[in-house]
Amino acid sequence: MRVSDILRHKGSDVTTVRSDASIETASRQLADGGIGALVVSDDGTTIIGLLFERDVVRHVASAGRDALDAAVGSVMTTEVRTCSPTDSVEELMVAMTERRLRHIPVEESGMLCGIVSIGDVVERRLDELVTERQQLHEYIQTGR
Numbered sequence: 001m002r003v004s005d006i007l008r009h010k011g012s013d014v015t016t017v018r019s020d021a022s023i024e025t026a027s028r029q030l031a032d033g034g035i036g037a038l039v040v041s042d043d044g045t046t047i048i049g050l051l052f053e054r055d056v057v058r059h060v061a062s063a064g065r066d067a068l069d070a071a072v073g074s075v076m077t078t079e080v081r082t083c084s085p086t087d088s089v090e091e092l093m094v095a096m097t098e099r100r101l102r103h104i105p106v107e108e109s110g111m112l113c114g115i116v117s118i119g120d121v122v123e124r125r126l127d128e129l130v131t132e133r134q135q136l137h138e139y140i141q142t143g144r
Contacts (some may be wrong), residue, residue, distance in 0.1 A: 004085035006124050012114040016041045019073030026072050037103040045111045049076035070072045080109045
């Protein structure tokens, strides 16, 4: 299975936020979308960072009430691991596990084209396992 299979199933919509947006605005986007990360992009296609819930929490803990006025660009994670649609899900699982990543943006030709979460990977892998189980059960039952 490839990353493109996950995107085909879940869609390629990505919620982005500009680097000059406030942490308050970004926090609303995270909460309203029920998501754990925003891709930071000033043009909607070029990835310049990621803003995770943990980035917001850590910033609020250190800056206090004034934290909500800060710009996303001053708080975001700038070291971003990306993948491509042709990458295997197995490679993605290894990267997510080794680096403790829950979200990886998908890029093609330097352009943002999706995002994959650990939940997406687990869901697709479970679907695969259910299908394999059904096929094995059918094979045992019918001998074909």
